[in-house]
Amino acid sequence: MRILVATTHVPFVFGGAEVHANSLVEALRRTGHEAELVSIPFRWYPPEKILDHLLACRLLDLTESNGVKVDRVIGLKFPAYHVPHPNKILWVLHQYRTAFDLWNTPECDLAYYPEGREYRDTIAHLEIRLLHEAQRIFANSQNVANRLREFSKVDAPPLYHPPQDAEQFYSRDAEDFLFYPSRLCGLKRQELVIEALARTRQPVVVHFAGKPDNPAFLEKLRRRAKQCNLGERVRFLGMISNDDKRDLYARCAGVVFPPQDEDYGYITLEAMLASKPVVTCTDSGGPLEFVQHENSGLIADPNPDSLAAGLDRLWKERAWAREAGVKGRRRIDELGINWPNVVSTLLQ
Amino acid sequence: MKLNWFSPLPPARTDIANFTARILPCLARRAAITLWTDAESWDPSLEQSATVRHFAGSDLPWPDVNFRDITIYNIGNDPRFHGSFTQLLARHRGYLIFHDTNVHELYRSWLVTRRKGRERYLALMAEQGGSEALDLARGQFSGATTIDEVLERFPLTHLPLAESFGAVLHNPAEYERLRAELHLPLTYLPLPYKSSDELCPSRTRTPRTAAPDDPYRLVLFGFLHGANRRLTPFLESLAAFPRKKAYRLDIAGEVKSESELNEQLDQLGLRDQVTYHGFVRDAELERLLHDADLAVNLRYPCRGESSGSQLRIWDHSLPSLVSRTGWYAGISAACAAFVRPEHEREDIHHHLDAFLNDPESYFRQGEAGRAFLAEHHTAESYVDGLLEFLASTRPYRGRRFTAPFAHHIAKDVLSDLDHPAAREYYLDRVGRELAAWGS
Numbered sequence: 087m088r089i090l091v092a093t094t095h096v097p098f099v100f101g102g103a104e105v106h107a108n109s110l111v112e113a114l115r116r117t118g119h120e121a122e123l124v125s126i127p128f129r130w131y132p133p134e135k136i137l138d139h140l141l142a143c144r145l146l147d148l149t150e151s152n153g154v155k156v157d158r159v160i161g162l163k164f165p166a167y168h169v170p171h172p173n174k175i176l177w178v179l180h181q182y183r184t185a186f187d188l189w190n191t192p193e194c195d196l197a198y199y200p201e202g203r204e205y206r207d208t209i210a211h212l213e214i215r216l217l218h219e220a221q222r223i224f225a226n227s228q229n230v231a232n233r234l235r236e237f238s239k240v241d242a243p244p245l246y247h248p249p250q251d252a253e254q255f256y257s258r259d260a261e262d263f264l265f266y267p268s269r270l271c272g273l274k275r276q277e278l279v280i281e282a283l284a285r286t287r288q289p290v291v292v293h294f295a296g297k298p299d300n301p302a303f304l305e306k307l308r309r310r311a312k313q314c315n316l317g318e319r320v321r322f323l324g325m326i327s328n329d330d331k332r333d334l335y336a337r338c339a340g341v342v343f344p345p346q347d348e349d350y351g352y353i354t355l356e357a358m359l360a361s362k363p364v365v366t367c368t369d370s371g372g373p374l375e376f377v378q379h380e381n382s383g384l385i386a387d388p389n390p391d392s393l394a395a396g397l398d399r400l401w402k403e404r405a406w407a408r409e410a411g412v413k414g415r416r417r418i419d420e421l422g423i424n425w426p427n428v429v430s431t432l433l434q
Numbered sequence: 435m436k437l438n439w440f441s442p443l444p445p446a447r448t449d450i451a452n453f454t455a456r457i458l459p460c461l462a463r464r465a466a467i468t469l470w471t472d473a474e475s476w477d478p479s480l481e482q483s484a485t486v487r488h489f490a491g492s493d494l495p496w497p498d499v500n501f502r503d504i505t506i507y508n509i510g511n512d513p514r515f516h517g518s519f520t521q522l523l524a525r526h527r528g529y530l531i532f533h534d535t536n537v538h539e540l541y542r543s544w545l546v547t548r549r550k551g552r553e554r555y556l557a558l559m560a561e562q563g564g565s566e567a568l569d570l571a572r573g574q575f576s577g578a579t580t581i582d583e584v585l586e587r588f589p590l591t592h593l594p595l596a597e598s599f600g601a602v603l604h605n606p607a608e609y610e611r612l613r614a615e616l617h618l619p620l621t622y623l624p625l626p627y628k629s630s631d632e633l634c635p636s637r638t639r640t641p642r643t644a645a646p647d648d649p650y651r652l653v654l655f656g657f658l659h660g661a662n663r664r665l666t667p668f669l670e671s672l673a674a675f676p677r678k679k680a681y682r683l684d685i686a687g688e689v690k691s692e693s694e695l696n697e698q699l700d701q702l703g704l705r706d707q708v709t710y711h712g713f714v715r716d717a718e719l720e721r722l723l724h725d726a727d728l729a730v731n732l733r734y735p736c737r738g739e740s741s742g743s744q745l746r747i748w749d750h751s752l753p754s755l756v757s758r759t760g761w762y763a764g765i766s767a768a769c770a771a772f773v774r775p776e777h778e779r780e781d782i783h784h785h786l787d788a789f790l791n792d793p794e795s796y797f798r799q800g801e802a803g804r805a806f807l808a809e810h811h812t813a814e815s816y817v818d819g820l821l822e823f824l825a826s827t828r829p830y831r832g833r834r835f836t837a838p839f840a841h842h843i844a845k846d847v848l849s850d851l852d853h854p855a856a857r858e859y860y861l862d863r864v865g866r867e868l869a870a871w872g873s
Contacts, residue, residue: 134839141843141867144867145863145864197497197500200494201525202500206500207831208832208835212832215870
């Protein structure tokens, strides 16, 4: 089949969504299909731009290319997933989050515009109107499936996929640091981790890896860490290579991953592939589909004191942490998350 | 449901503030209310039922506004109380409770008191009504026309409606007229008074023979600045009425100038028969209404408003004289006595005379008005109707964007397309797409 994967990207920002889209294209090609990525830049501010971009997507014609029919479109992200095609499957990474699950939260930039609520109602209306054009809809995770049902009355079964180069993860003996690899931004709550570190009883060390969405955010984190006298207990590694990332996963004593309502969260799966326990939070979304409290990790309340208690436990009870990591690896193996299954489900 | 409610609040001297205070306890039982005001102070008792937030200018803490489900603006024609709302409405769409459908004075006064206001007002008039409107508007400033002429001809009703999600009207005739003109969610709800358990008990007044030491008591109250409240014509009619000694008149409320009123009373020889109480507290007004025998509630020209004062009059089972115009013309003849604007003095004299001859028949009108109030104008039935309207028009709120978005596309994209065929293709393609979005 000739398949186009339609997604949205924010120029100069690279994260899990970009990995996901590229990996899908590669997986489709590995199974013998002609596949390409159609990636549409997206700017969402001021809010009228959202509709401009949606209209731009709606005016695209992906039914054929160079006189040859495009058999299927797989849509991943708003508004690119609304590109019209008679044989369209959606695999929703997430909807336009500030209009849905991030509405009513401080992360909702849309609400700072006077007309914010009107745009939110408009997007909600259009989602219901346009999602139904798809032949089938899958969700990236159960968390995303729940949101689709809650906000757009759509039933979308979750379809899990493996992280990039899943087979290359490995494990080593734990060293004296916890690892938090992720984009640095408000939603990933690195600030919460720093506040928790200021409250731990153990000399817990956290290595953060990843690029900030906005450099000012990194400066804010550094400032706060300094105010809390955390010194060498906090390290910001910046962007690291995939090899270095797997090495740090392998050598850490555990992984910290307490985002706010994450869609899916590769970090959880990567930690489990490296046989490392995960500390997450009760409101972290996707990770909760994999981490079992007191089994493969710990689930804390989303506040510094509770998270600090989890970090202390991971730091102090190394034998328990090692055992939890092994259980996590076993669980991920049992779930059978692999690309051939994803491709056959999407193309059924 | 969480509602933003923009309204003047007591003690602001407007009946729309009283309207909000009257329905608030009932409304707050069904929804979480945030009252927004640009006044520096408000009656603290409001905070028993709602959160009160102060704002200044047009930069609000928008997340606090947006995170509530619906915004409602109470729109009347007084720029002191509603001028800022028109500015906010242009930035943050909401529903209107449209107390006065003639909002010309609201826009005119709001504009002309600002920098380059006269030019902006004239530009607005030209946009709304072309050269006729522009000439009329200019005429106000040169003295060739009066403000009443301009606002009668150009009520500017559509201006706030165009920015809104829809409107509640308290005047059935205005509702029918606008419904025929606009594709916008509109509903008519009778102006509410208090909850049924807060109404005064029904009362039967006893007729008596008026004597010099016990005359019948007339009452005239409210915000009496405008000529449309007919204070002067009524005083002149009373002065010319042969049996005037059988009456005393109590006036309560704001007048344009107390000294001018006193001068007028002297000139008309009414000093001994008329008492001006000034703006009185609620309890004092209630006492005056309780003690009165006949209320005077004339309004001409009518600006599309319905009358909270009339509901207050009925609450006291009080008969009343009303102008046969606008909302008042729809009142049942069993509940009030009509005065034709074109025969004002004649009809006033007729009723003052008839009242003295047969007070009982007028008292029965007051009792019928009280029954009508309890049946149609309680806060409970109003809140039911309002919430039902908001819920039923919810789908429209998600589709409201299509018109302004189409305007934006036409202005910012199509205007650069010079080639007719390309333009036609794009118009058709985008038109079909937006039609589907709005369906």
